[in-house]
Amino acid sequence: MANGSPLGIVVVYYHPDEHCVQRANSFADSGVCVVVDNTEQACSKRELGLREKVQLISNGANLGIATALNQGVRAVHDAGCDCVLLFDQDSEPSGELLNELPRMLRAEAAAGRRVALMGPAYEDARLGGVTPFVRFGFPALQRIAPVGTLPLQVDFLITSGSCLNLAAWPAIGPMDESLFIDFVDLEWCARARRAGFDLLGVPHIRLRHSLGGDPxxxxxxxxxxxxxxxxxxxxxxxxxxxxxxxxxxxxxxxxxxxxxxxxxxxxxxxxxxxxxxxxxxxxxxxxxxxxxxxxxxx
Structure with a gap:
């Protein structure tokens, strides 16, 4: 990963509200922020209320989460970024996540570790608080408690809040657009692990994230x-x-x-x-x- 490269931030929209727009505007102060809008009606930055320094890709159709993420990743890659934070529109990252997660990813890469993705422990109060990390196992999934400060080797990370190493992207390939939505992140993580890359969960960094509708x-x-x-x-x-x-x-x-x-x-x-x-x-x-x-x- 190149020293001095800017951080990329990609946010996927679908019928965003004003809070989504405010978050994206604040992200623009931390790096190259790209908003990919899958809302069926195309809008301009002015109509949405986005700052001029935010890059907008307005699809005018719901092309699916995989396509939107691929569009955003290509945009930040073309802008010279070395890593990118990926967010759903309703994710509320802390300042610690915005600063610490890219720093840790760069440090791991500089130490020679083949890391594709690092992600926080996510927290949904409706589902009982902080969700454990996951390793695949038999006869059941292994659930790893998000405890401590050292990164944990995992087999799967959800997209939102994760930090992706763009140097690994060509070897793994883009998100599978045929899936449209659901299991997009899991399938990409499986390909990353198969290609010999690590996925690391960071237990002390948390992301508030709502999974699905009302439980x-x-x-x-x-x-x-x-x-x-x-x-x-x-x-x-x-x-x-x-x-x-x-x-x-x-x-x-x-x-x-x-x-x-x-x-x-x-x-x-x-x-x-x-x-x-x-x-x-x-x-x-x-x-x-x-x-x-x-x-x-x-």
Whole structure:
């Protein structure tokens, strides 16, 4: 990683509110800030209220999270950045995250470590607080408590709040745009690990992040909920990725085990029940038949 290179910051929008715009405007003081707007109606920076120094890519259509991230990464790469922080529009990073995460990534790279991605522990009070990091294992995922100050080797990091080493991007490749949304970050992390790169969780850096809609409580435990359309993508992409040879078999096993339980939760606790189950089964069918990209006509 080059000394003196600017930090890139990419934020993906979809119908943003004024708080989203304010955050992006503040990011522009920390580096090269690129906003990629997937809202169906194209807007200018002036219409959105973005500062002039923020770069805007307004797609005028929902092209999916993978495409938006690829567009943003290309933009900051072209601007000469060596690493990039990736954010959803509703993520609220601290000053520590904005400054410390890129510094730590650069330090690890300077020490000769092949690091593709570093990320914080994320915190969603609705789901019970700080979420543990994950390593794939058998018969279940290994959940690593975010404790201490040393980076932890993990197998998966969520996109939002993570810091990506742009030197690793050519060897790993871009996000898989056929997935559109859901499991985009997991699939990229699997390719990064397969290519010999490390993924590091930083336990003492936290990110407030809301995962999904209002949680549903099942037997005293909170689960993130989504719309029927999102459940279509969750099931479709999981099934499609299970069929890919490079995905870890330990992850495939845990997904196969969890699928029936998810179907029961969607069919019993979420409303409208029929819509959730119907879209889940449609996703399974499309995942098996390779019907990928955006679901049209919904």
């Amino acid at each position: 549903v409580r099942v037997l005293g435990r909170a689960y993130p909920s989504h719309s029927p359309l999102r459940h279509y993508y969750l099931f479709r992409n999981a099934v499609n990725l299970i069929g890919r040879g490079y995905m870890p078999w330990t992850w495939k096993w845990t997904e196969l085990v969890k699928m029936p339980f998810r179907l029961v939760i969607y069919g019993v606790w979420l409303k409208p029940r029929t819509a959730h189950v119907k879209m889940a089964f449609l996703g399974i069918w499309h995942g098996l038949t390779g019907h990928m990209g955006a679901l049209r006509g919904r």
